[in-house]
Amino acid sequence: MEAVASRPPSESELVERARRGDGAAFGQLVRAHEEIAFRTAYLITRNAADAEDAAQDGFVKAYRALGRYRPGAPLRPWLLRIVANEARNRRRAAARREALALRVATQAPSGGAAPSPEGQALAADERQRLLALVEALPEQQRLVVALRTLLDLSEEETAAVLGVRRGTVKSRLSRALDRLREAHA
Numbered sequence: 001m002e003a004v005a006s007r008p009p010s011e012s013e014l015v016e017r018a019r020r021g022d023g024a025a026f027g028q029l030v031r032a033h034e035e036i037a038f039r040t041a042y043l044i045t046r047n048a049a050d051a052e053d054a055a056q057d058g059f060v061k062a063y064r065a066l067g068r069y070r071p072g073a074p075l076r077p078w079l080l081r082i083v084a085n086e087a088r089n090r091r092r093a094a095a096r097r098e099a100l101a102l103r104v105a106t107q108a109p110s111g112g113a114a115p116s117p118e119g120q121a122l123a124a125d126e127r128q129r130l131l132a133l134v135e136a137l138p139e140q141q142r143l144v145v146a147l148r149t150l151l152d153l154s155e156e157e158t159a160a161v162l163g164v165r166r167g168t169v170k171s172r173l174s175r176a177l178d179r180l181r182e183a184h185a
Helices: 011-019 023-045 048-064 075-094 117-135 139-150 155-162 166-184
Strands: none
Touching: 011 023, 023 048, 023 075, 023 139, 048 075, 075 155, 117 139, 117 166, 139 155, 139 166, 155 166
């Protein structure tokens, strides 16, 4: 008798199973999106503990709202919008105004040849300067830059996360990049 190789369930299959109450299926969806959800929440809250709470609460709300999720629509932007809303609520409630530590979103995976100490120092200085310039942007522009360039979300996903139109994402990103170029020159 020949064994049949099974393929892992697709995201849409997991969503459908979760909609029918399969907690394990929803757990798989959470694991697939938890890192980007945390990073999205962190960019908004600027606090790791608040970001973790916002991501967890966002996933709980998403589970409860699965009945309102449109089958066939991309899941990631839908989840991230819920998480982003939770993060915004936490930030407003806490009225936090700390400096944004974008290092979480910009850490590159290790590997390859180790750079020289001089190269590391120059790269760290340049990274610090760039992070300071991004931090100085107005919040709406800073979030668009972070979501698009640091988290590598598409324009559509960024628009969904922020609850704005795609054209708004484009214009905010363009203005932010213009400011960064002027400041970096």
